Amino acid sequence: MLENATENRPLSQKEVNMTAHNVLEIENLEKRFGDKKVLRGVDLKVPEKKVFGFVGKNGAGKTTTMKLVLGLLAPDNGNILVEGERVTYGNNKTNRYIGYLPDVPEYYAFMTPKEYLTFCGEITGMDKKEIKTRSEEMLKLVGLGDEKHRIKGFSRGMKQRLGIAQALLAKPKLLICDEPTSALDPIGRKEILDILVSAKDETTILFSTHILSDVEHICDEMALLNDGRIIMQGTIDEVKKNRRSNALLIQPEHKADAKKLADIFKLSQEKEGTLQLNDPSQISEVLRYIADNDIPFVKMEKQEATLEDIFIDAIHSN
Amino acid sequence: MTAFIKKECMELTRTGKLLILSIIFIFFGILNPAMAKLTPWLYEMLSETFADQGLIVGEVTVNALTSWTQYFKNFSMIMIVIVLLSSAAFTNEYQKGTLVQVVTKGLSRRKIYFSKLLTGYAVWTAMFLIYTGITLGYTVYFWGSDGVSNLFYAILFPWVFGMMIMSVLTMFGAVAGNSGHVLLGTGAVFFICIILGYVPKISKYLPTKLMDGLELCNGTAEVSDFAYALIIALTIMVISVIIGMVAFDKRKL
Incomplete structure (x- = not known):
């Protein structure tokens, strides 16, 4: 009887927060390409306002998972919830919560960074004034504030930085970065990591990588994807503690x-x-x-x- | 959607595509009356050679109809130009992955598709007006419009044919993997029509019939003769717009 009573009591504020806490929830996600099963039941929960490292070797299925979250691929099985809303393929409603930085971002090369951000703001449906202030703010954040040239001649690092600016433009709840640092030199890598850390107050960051030192540097939590399954998940300390000799x-x-x-x-x-x-x-x-x-x-x-x-x-x- | 159309326009001007198209269409527009104007002179030049071969060239009369003949002759040429230069509208973006960013920003695929379609229509119409306007201007200036009947319909029908081709092109763009496939698909539609056109019984149903504006100008055909071809062309247009739209919804980007 006593147990029942505790079961039925209304949820405390803390518990409500706990349940409404995850920006992204993935359940039993499966995806195959031809005969190749890339994801075999991925379960993942990404809590709010965290930098979440999504680790796995090349070909483990990190990009596939991210594309599924963005509704760019159709899952064979399983559920994806972004801010509690289900992701459906082809219809990208949930993408309004997400900022996405692809592994090798490409832009309309004939535009200047400012024009590109204005374009992004317009298609997201932001109002004019907001676009102006926000794009200036973002370009400053990524160090492209004074860049008047067209994107055509940009280096990889510059493109990656512009990528973060466009991804953060509409103040997304979730920022998905696909290996943002893999192709960069050490200085470029540090710049990107610094920018990501500074964006942490505004948004939740899910970033995939196979560079573990990056994870140790900036992530609060991590999950390890191997062979289409999550084989380890938790805060960096928990993960380390589990295996600490x-x-x-x-x-x-x-x-x-x-x-x-x-x-x-x-x-x-x-x-x-x-x-x-x-x-x-x-x-x-x-x-x-x-x-x-x-x-x-x-x-x-x-x-x-x-x-x-x-x-x-x-x-x-x- | 206006943002995406704006981007399309910016792309057309900044990549120089619009400039190239304009130059080519202005060139062809001038070529038609110029060829008509030069015909007597060309014959005169060649008359001695002809005389040696026993051919006697009589007086060559040139009129507005000569210019319009050139106009319709060059029409398939300009269709090829516009198809070639518009074929990469989608596939360029697939290859670079630029649409991924647009879609992940929440712009619906339908809006992307219709922006591309409308831009295609607009470019075609603008180029058509350049081509037609220049020919019309010079022709009327040199020869007036005597002896040319049904001119409005004669040039309206080829424009509709172009609109149909742009719809087919956009559909293939939404489906195909690269611009080669787009060209192949659109070219196939074009050439199948031309080949079928050799069968007299069905030629009046084919959209390519719409390009025979000359028959209207010189009075060998009535406007009503084009009714079937017009209906078929419009049907193909609507069907390809719908197929392209649905296919693009499901397309992997």
Whole structure:
């Protein structure tokens, strides 16, 4: 009885927020091209105002998933909800919530960036005044404010930046970026990442990549897509915690000490001169011995798995 | 939709397509009366050669009808030009992926399709007016309009034929993968009509009949003779607009 009573009580504000929280929800999404099954039941939830990293190796199905969300492809099975509205192929109503940056964006080369943004604003149905102020604001944000030339001669980085400007123009609830940094040089990459981070207050960002350092730098949450399925999802910390090894690495100053310790406590050496302590119960014992014998050491650190390790682990164990 | 039409116009002017089209159409427009004007002189030049071969060239009379004959002769030529230069309207955008951005901004596919169609119609009509206007102006100036009957219908029908071709072209643009396919499809429609035209019984039903304005000018045909061809052409026009519209809705971009 008591349990029922709690079941039936109205939802608290916090819970309402929790349920209305996801900008994008994908359920059991399947897509095949010919005989090739690219997506085999993808489930994904992207919460509001987060930078969400969509990770996977080349050909894992990231672009396909994004195109399905944009209604550019028809799914074979499953459901996609953007802001609670279902996405249907060919009819792109839900696209009014979405800003999209394709992997290699192409524009009408005969226009200037400002003209292009005006064009974008007009087809989105923004009013004239808003288009003017917003496009100036966006061009400034991406560093193309003074660009009077036509898009024709733009470099890849410039096109990518213009891409972000056009994607953010109409203040979308969800910004989808398909590998925005993959084709850029380090400086161009940093510029794009900085712009994305600064856009985080306004919108939710879903961005696909196979560059894990980018994910570590700017993402709050991530999902790993492999072989058409999401095999891992959560905040960066959660993902790391799940796979975090408990090992402690100790590097004595002298290799002889390392060897001695290894022999006494039967420790493995991660590489020559660095000891790896896998059993947490051993830690105090080893530390005591080091203190008692005044063994000098260079460093002692908790071994933390990098996203690369997690990525490779996850893909291999699948 | 106006935004997209505006973009189409900007594309036409800034890529120089409109300029090229205008130059070609002005050239052909001038060519018709010029050829008529030059005919007597050409014959005179060649008369000695003809005389050597035993041919005697009599007095050559040139009138307005000579100019209009040229006008209708060159008509398939200008159709080919407009088809060639308009064939990439859709496929260019498929190849570059520029429509993806437009669609993901929420502009409906129907609006894109009709913007392209209307721009196609407008370009054709403008070019047609240039071509016809120049020929008409010079012809009336040099020879008046004596002996030319039914001129209005004679030039209206070819314009309708052009509108039909632009509709067919847009339909193929909405369906095809590259501009080669568009040309192939539109060309096939065009040439099938021409080949079928050799069968006398069905020639009056074919849209290509609409290009025979000369028969109206010189009085060998009545306006009512064109009724079937006109109805068929308009039907093809409507059907291809509908097919193109539906196909474009489902097209992968």
